[in-house]
Amino acid sequence: MGLTGGIGSGKSEVARRLAAHGAVVIDADRLAREVVAPGSDGLAAVVEAFGEEVLGPDGALDRPALGRLVFADVGARRRLEAIIHPRVRARAAELERAAVAADPDAVVVHDIPLLVETGQQGGFDEVIVVDVPEEVQTDRLTRVRGISVDDARARAGAQASRDERRAAATMVVDNSGSLTELDARVEELWRRLRSAASGGEDERRGQGPA
Template sequence: MLRVGLTGGIGSGKSEVARRLASYGAMIIDADRLAREVVEPGTDGLAAVVDAFGEEVVAADGSLDRPALGRIVFGDEAARRRLEAIIHPRVRARAAELEKAAAAADPDVIVVHDIPLLVETGQAAGFDAVVVVDVPEEVQIDRLTRVRGISPEDARARVAAQVSRAERRSAATVVLDNSGALTALDAQVKRLWEWLRADAT
């Protein structure tokens, strides 16, 4: 088994890379998806969030009211850290379960952990390789405003909340430049996959 960490700044196109790696046969473990899973109704994760932040973070249908929670933790470092202390250990435990099952089914599997905050959470050293999807900040801002409909001010705040490009790149084994056309990204991911396969075997 080869363990790969995949990360990139918001708007970098990390999900595009994950989709392409999956098409080649990689097993993708999506930290964002797991972060939603561990706070679904009835989970101890949701109960812990409610204990920490109150009933106002529960929607009428019993699910987590993400906008309400976001209003509490966005811009409040202590609140964000409390939330991370609840979510991150549960996400990592679930990711480890999925990885173990994948390795049992195929000892040569390439497991790609898609983790937006991989560098911020100090996980880079735990992987056999770290792939960083990189674009200039102005490209991030453009994509967030044009594609996601986020205001320029909000887009800049979200970019600023993450580590710098330089810090992210310094943790990389491989850097993929996604500032151009998707055809250029296709070629880079193909080369990456060939390298990962060679490394895995």
């Protein structure tokens, strides 16, 4: 099962609540950091592609330096994605197999911020989209994260549109209200996921990324 949502939607709040209910949450952002950790073949591939200047003095990846190289260069960004994405998906599939081996009834949720943007929705039986109106998204980014309205809109605009995410969804979680309201919605979502997980071998395993 895949979980996604635009910046400022509260996807991480939903992921935390699902984990508290007992879901095995596989965080793609965390894996993206893991696959380029010092000593990894992923980091070696990044250095080969972009040079030693992307390393910090401690030998770890200097993310700001790498970001400056790929931010405005589509070709460079695609080279980076070709290094990172296959490794993240392979590691996610490995973690899912381990979770199901430990508990055949496990509910495995892949938390993937750019699930729609990277075309992964077809790899999951269920795609959960955390959804908020654009004005709520902008308000949260400016009020909670302290960024400007223009920056908030630019960051949201760099992702899939709200309509594109909703079109990919099999389940939509409205997070435009309070955290108390979100608790109730995640409770209902958890019941639906548990029901889906009992529907057979393929559904139980979530058909995560391969």
